Amino acid sequence: MPQTLFDKIWDAHTIASGAGEAALVAIDFVFLHERTGAVALNSLQKAGREIRHPSRVFCTVDHIVSNAPERSESDARSPGGDVFIRETRAAAQRTGINFFDVMDPRQGIVHVIAPELGIVQPGATLVCPDSHTCSLGAFGAMAWGIGSSEAEHALATGTVRVAKPKQMRIRIEGQLGAGVSAKDLALHLIQVHGADGGQRMAIEFAGSTIRNMSVESRLTLCNLAVEFAAFTALIAPDAVTIDYLSGREFAPTGHVWHLARESWGKLRSDADAVFDAEIEIDAADVPPVVTWGTSPAQACSVRSGVPEIAALPAPAQASALKAMAYMGLSPGTAVMGLPVDGAFIGSCTNGRLEDLRAAASILRGRTVAPGVRAVCVPGSQSVRVDAEAEGLDKVFRDAGFSWGAPGCAMCFYAGGETFAPEARVMSSTNRNFEGRQGPGVRTHLASPAMVAAAAVSGCITDCRDVPGKAAT
Amino acid sequence: MNRQITRLQGITACLPFDNIDTDQIIPSREMKSTSKTDLAAGLFAGWRYVSAESRQCDPDFVLNQARCDGASILVSRSNFGCGSSREHAVWALREFGFRCIVAASFSQIFFRNCINNGILPVVLPAAAIGQIEALFAHDNSVLQLVVDLPEQAISPAGAASVWAFDIEASDKAALMTGRDPIAVTLESDSDIRAFIARDLERRPWIYSQARSGT
Numbered sequence A: 001m002p003q004t005l006f007d008k009i010w011d012a013h014t015i016a017s018g019a020g021e022a023a024l025v026a027i028d029f030v031f032l033h034e035r036t037g038a039v040a041l042n043s044l045q046k047a048g049r050e051i052r053h054p055s056r057v058f059c060t061v062d063h064i065v066s067n068a069p070e071r072s073e074s075d076a077r078s079p080g081g082d083v084f085i086r087e088t089r090a091a092a093q094r095t096g097i098n099f100f101d102v103m104d105p106r107q108g109i110v111h112v113i114a115p116e117l118g119i120v121q122p123g124a125t126l127v128c129p130d131s132h133t134c135s136l137g138a139f140g141a142m143a144w145g146i147g148s149s150e151a152e153h154a155l156a157t158g159t160v161r162v163a164k165p166k167q168m169r170i171r172i173e174g175q176l177g178a179g180v181s182a183k184d185l186a187l188h189l190i191q192v193h194g195a196d197g198g199q200r201m202a203i204e205f206a207g208s209t210i211r212n213m214s215v216e217s218r219l220t221l222c223n224l225a226v227e228f229a230a231f232t233a234l235i236a237p238d239a240v241t242i243d244y245l246s247g248r249e250f251a252p253t254g255h256v257w258h259l260a261r262e263s264w265g266k267l268r269s270d271a272d273a274v275f276d277a278e279i280e281i282d283a284a285d286v287p288p289v290v291t292w293g294t295s296p297a298q299a300c301s302v303r304s305g306v307p308e309i310a311a312l313p314a315p316a317q318a319s320a321l322k323a324m325a326y327m328g329l330s331p332g333t334a335v336m337g338l339p340v341d342g343a344f345i346g347s348c349t350n351g352r353l354e355d356l357r358a359a360a361s362i363l364r365g366r367t368v369a370p371g372v373r374a375v376c377v378p379g380s381q382s383v384r385v386d387a388e389a390e391g392l393d394k395v396f397r398d399a400g401f402s403w404g405a406p407g408c409a410m411c412f413y414a415g416g417e418t419f420a421p422e423a424r425v426m427s428s429t430n431r432n433f434e435g436r437q438g439p440g441v442r443t444h445l446a447s448p449a450m451v452a453a454a455a456v457s458g459c460i461t462d463c464r465d466v467p468g469k470a471a472t
Numbered sequence B: 001m002n003r004q005i006t007r008l009q010g011i012t013a014c015l016p017f018d019n020i021d022t023d024q025i026i027p028s029r030e031m032k033s034t035s036k037t038d039l040a041a042g043l044f045a046g047w048r049y050v051s052a053e054s055r056q057c058d059p060d061f062v063l064n065q066a067r068c069d070g071a072s073i074l075v076s077r078s079n080f081g082c083g084s085s086r087e088h089a090v091w092a093l094r095e096f097g098f099r100c101i102v103a104a105s106f107s108q109i110f111f112r113n114c115i116n117n118g119i120l121p122v123v124l125p126a127a128a129i130g131q132i133e134a135l136f137a138h139d140n141s142v143l144q145l146v147v148d149l150p151e152q153a154i155s156p157a158g159a160a161s162v163w164a165f166d167i168e169a170s171d172k173a174a175l176m177t178g179r180d181p182i183a184v185t186l187e188s189d190s191d192i193r194a195f196i197a198r199d200l201e202r203r204p205w206i207y208s209q210a211r212s213g214t
């Protein structure tokens, strides 16, 4: 019987399954971070249980750590947040897992460093108590977010019990237009098919657009699968994936590298594999997208605006009205020209080098509009070092952006640094939920180029109207 | 923690919106420690209190209404619990008193978190949820629902109408027995060990990769 890529990974990891039962699935790698790591590790200890395979467990410090350039090892971005860092550090040391501490040159956002360090690999299973773990499916891995209790289960048993999800293929063909990125593609998909459109399925992204995408763009696309309610996303590994992993710290070496490569080369859906659902997208149809509401599905082309209530299906109207009230917008308002108070570039969605380059090309020779507070935080130490080596930090600083130390930063509000209530913020992150960036903060999700264009214009602008300059 | 659920009759509250995310169920600022307790006060904090700094209840929010005192069943719409994987959302709901959540659909992670913490997540068609919402709106009086897990049915207390629901056999068994999932899995320890022995031959790179582990 023809199989999908997901079927193949699933079968290779199934220890036991029965009719009407969730399968017991082997977990190759577990990743933790300080927000949920200490809870899981401490609770495990309290129950008198041990970690089954500590050498295949990894932990970073990203969510609550301070983003101040001169931070020290337990500085947090929220009052009392240092407890999470200290307890996670102590638990990591006690259990002997791999720990990327605040001062470690490998530190960064979990979904940014898992690829950088070669921890995620094609055909592997990886879980993390963090919903954006689906990002890592970009490598042809089965990677998904779980809760703390399941993380304890994965740590103690090396397995997770999970029902096999249905599967969807999303084929994207053609070339994205100038100024249009993987972020726009993902938001477009969610806008058209709804925040529940992925229906807890495993989604394979396929087609020429995907094959021509960099690893970084693939990560951005898969990152947003959870905002589409998918179980996870994945992309078949190819030469781009394998080249990327070659020589990374935790990637296989020598003889086993060759064995691994050979196996990874076969990881793709059979030509006649059948999916439960299919969606096709013409890349040329995707515009730069901005969200106007408090769900990633409440989005529109930058050339369009907030919908009229009557134009929405009846069940969506109550949520739309609530979102408009929160966002301080009324039906029919154009998004272009809405004045912004803040701009944030960073996060596991768009905090990689490619993202910083896209924003910097627009910022070069320009300055942030008066009254706009603009913040850039690289996704990892490695991104920071690479960006600084090519002078991007200077471009950001000269334009009037602050340049922070790596971590999740203003992607979410932890109780400390935030924008003002009712501030309108263009953000390269993945969630525009009420209060996500702080009480009352009005988040508009967009690509790094769109965020940079808004920062220099002082209002939401079509990034194609603000031509970029390459580094000289 | 008692994870077991069989039959439950309880006061019901409705939150008639799609896509209620876990940042709303418990804002990040309310997760103050690395423990699983003392979270109920932060439940729906952004909607429940008049401002982020205050604990003064907003009388318009449904859980602040007298008819929802002691509520143990929450009814919402599609994609409930989307967003962050934080299990704190489920711990807060449970500590507040909820044992059953009814929605048109759930986020996958939230659904699993419910099962692992003794909350029954029930998926009903949008039409059935509309009927429950109408009962809840009627007269602004207390609505009691009866949830019967063995029979896989929900009905208003003392009424004839019944909504049937589906649930995976393994999830049903987990809630009906209330057993610790880790202990259950460890009963299959020999299968797990046999799998690893086979897998080591097939995919040695997964195991060699961990060489840097300290």
Ligand code: SF4
Pocket: A062, A063, A109, A110, A111, A130, A132, A347, A348, A349, A407, A408, A409, A411, A412, A429, A430
């Ligand atoms: S950057 Fe944001 S979305 Fe990504 S892991 Fe951190 S908090 Fe979560």
